Amino acid sequence: MSSRALSSLVIVSMSVALVACAGAPANRASGRVLGRPFSGRVTAAEYCEHCAGGELVTVRLGDPRGDTLEVQFEDCRPGRFAVGSGDGAEVQVRHEELGVDAVRGELRVASCSSKRLQASFWAEFPGGGRVSGRVVTGLKFDAGYD
Numbered sequence: 001m002s003s004r005a006l007s008s009l010v011i012v013s014m015s016v017a018l019v020a021c022a023g024a025p026a027n028r029a030s031g032r033v034l035g036r037p038f039s040g041r042v043t044a045a046e047y048c049e050h051c052a053g054g055e056l057v058t059v060r061l062g063d064p065r066g067d068t069l070e071v072q073f074e075d076c077r078p079g080r081f082a083v084g085s086g087d088g089a090e091v092q093v094r095h096e097e098l099g100v101d102a103v104r105g106e107l108r109v110a111s112c113s114s115k116r117l118q119a120s121f122w123a124e125f126p127g128g129g130r131v132s133g134r135v136v137t138g139l140k141f142d143a144g145y146d
Contacts, residue, residue: 029061029069029133033095033125039063045137047076047114050144057117059135068096069131071121076112083107083123093123093131100125114141 030039040063048056052074059071073081073091081090083105093102105123112119117139122132 026134026136029121029131031129031131033067033069033129033131034098034100034127035129036067036098038067038069038095038131040067040069042135042137043068045117045135045139046142047117047139048142048144049114051142056144057112057139059117059137061133066097070094070096071107071123071133071135073107073109076109076114076117078109078111081107081109083121091121093121095125102131113139115139 027042028040030037032038040061042059043062044058044060046058048058055074055076057073057076061069061071071091071093075090083091083093083102091105091107093105094100102123102125105121107119107121110118110120115138118136120132120134122130124130
């Protein structure tokens with residue numbers, strides 16, 4: 001194999017690997033909640049410096065039917081965090097219109113600052129519904145002094 005053909009093969013292999021690692025499209029979430037389909041995009045994202053006794057990050061994803069999924073967590077820092085509605089849960093994921101909270105799941109924050117968030121999540125709802133998504137977005141800053 002010529003060095004040019006080998007170089008082309010390496011470049012194609014690296015491109016395929018990068019696409020495979022990228023996973024789901026950014027700023028989207030999809031799945032089912034209580035048997036109802038959900039497929040939404042980020043409609044709002046906010047970093048609040050002095051909410052809930054400290055930092056609070058809120059990301060809202062909306063679908064074309066008007067349904068909203070809200071992901072909310074404290075402590076804007078990289079890491080893996082539990083999703084749930086029970087005591088000790090670090091992250092809440094809520095379907096606003098149905099009024100139902102996820103009972104388990106995970107939020108993986110790759111990077112977070114007062115200006116930008118890069119994260120992925122999955123959340124399971126009562127009745128077996130599951131939604132997953134990936135977010136790479138700017139955050140609107142709110143000092144939290146009302």
